[in-house]
Amino acid sequence: MSEVFTLSPDRGTDAPRPGTPAPGRSTPATYAALDLGTNNCRLLVARPTAEGFRVIDAFSRIVRLGEGLSLTGRLGEAAIVRTIEALRICRDKMAARGVTRARTIATEACRSAENGAEFVNLVQERLGIDLEIVDRETEAHLAAAGVGELADRSALSIVMFDIGGGSSEIIWLRGGESSGGAGRVGAWESMRLGVVSLAEKFGGVDVTDETFAAMTAHVAEALAPFIAKVADETRCDRFHLLGTSGTVTTIAGVHLNLPRYDRRAVDGLWLGRAEVDGAVARLRSMSYAQRAANACIGHERADLVLAGCAILEAIREHFPAERLRIADRGLREGILSQMMREDGVGPHRRGRWR
Structure with a gap:
């Protein structure tokens, strides 16, 4: 591709x-x-x-x-x-x-x-x-439209999330072939926190284990309404997480040891539980200067990436999954797909970057 x-x-x-x-x-x-x-x-x-x-x-x-x-x-x-x-x-x-x-x-x-x-x-x-x-509902549905094509077509249940700067959307997708592979939104929640607001609240330059734990606990509280909404949902044996944001693409780049960020290597990448654990641990072990020097992070994200990891870890704790799929796509692709569908052009689904 x-x-x-x-x-x-x-x-x-x-x-x-x-x-x-x-x-x-x-x-x-x-x-x-x-x-x-x-x-x-x-x-x-x-x-x-x-x-x-x-x-x-x-x-x-x-x-x-x-x-x-x-x-x-x-x-x-x-x-x-x-x-x-x-x-x-x-x-x-x-x-x-x-x-x-x-x-x-x-x-x-x-x-x-x-x-x-x-x-x-x-x-x-x-x-x-x-x-x-x-509004937050529109944002959540646009994110699902932009990312949903990467969901495992055999999975009947997927948790999709978009970690933003000031808000983070989390969505329960009901998948399967009948949904066209993109998934149907079963429930959603927009948490009024993101990497910028979380880093401003707890600090993002020198993040101790205690600070990271406090950030994760703070996110867990914000997750509570979504957890209640999906309490009766069933997780199939192919249940997985599907994430989009600078946080997850950074984790993918660090896992792959990319000398510079490469979207083609990251978009659609599957990571196992241990691989995510390893990449997050590497990020947490880096100093601010090391994060800033990393080609997949840079100085503009160096003070934000651990806040993103805390959001991810809270999601993973409440929705444990063996697989996480990485998406370097999101709202923009959802907007394009929606406009083209309304105009009756294209195949009426989100296309690949060709």
Whole structure:
């Protein structure tokens, strides 16, 4: 499976708005999905194919929009400036690619911040991007749509999770061939915690065993409503976990000893229980400097990755499974799949990156 990322050069601020093809150019239907989270700003631009969709452009940048939000209740000025610049690049890429339909969503940071609506208005005024602040249920279902194709088609029960910066979604998927292999959402919960908020609460640079245990216990409390919802669900003999986020892709990269992150090696990787245990133990044994120097982590995630591991460990403790499948895909793919399905193009399912 190969990727096609033909990245175009950035254009000036006078570029056409998303959805406006360049003058004199006739382009096929081109879709864009933008996901602005608490930590990351991500964009995919794709065109439908007979098998799914083909990604023609992509962008991802850590912006930490939610930096300090758990302490102040507001989006900070520096974070807003960083995010506006990343969104400007996204806007110019969408314009350069002649995007004909786009959905641009914002999640927990904008949902929770006192000035979230004010920020959305600022983005519209400055960039012409209409950010949609989605609710937690929508976020959970989009994540399932984007990741569900990686579920074991023989499994009748799967716990899927998406560890975010300010919120983490956990979903019970009912699988099997009758579900098309993507799974049906049986229950879901959005925990109002993520790697950024957890690291701000407990610290992310020097994480002792006691701190890690406290973080894990804190997540376990937040899991309680979901645990109650699925108390009567049956786990089949092929029950497994399916995870998407920087946390699980980092764990995969560390497990594989990658000299630099490689999506093709990570997306769809199966890890056994002992392999996950080993990768988490390695991460916990690293100093902050060692985490920052690791090519699959970097200084931008070095203070967040152990908070993510604590979220993962709480999930694994309550939903023990012999297998974890890693997904380097998520909301953006779910958005693209949903738009194309609504327009009756493609095979009406999430496609592979070809």
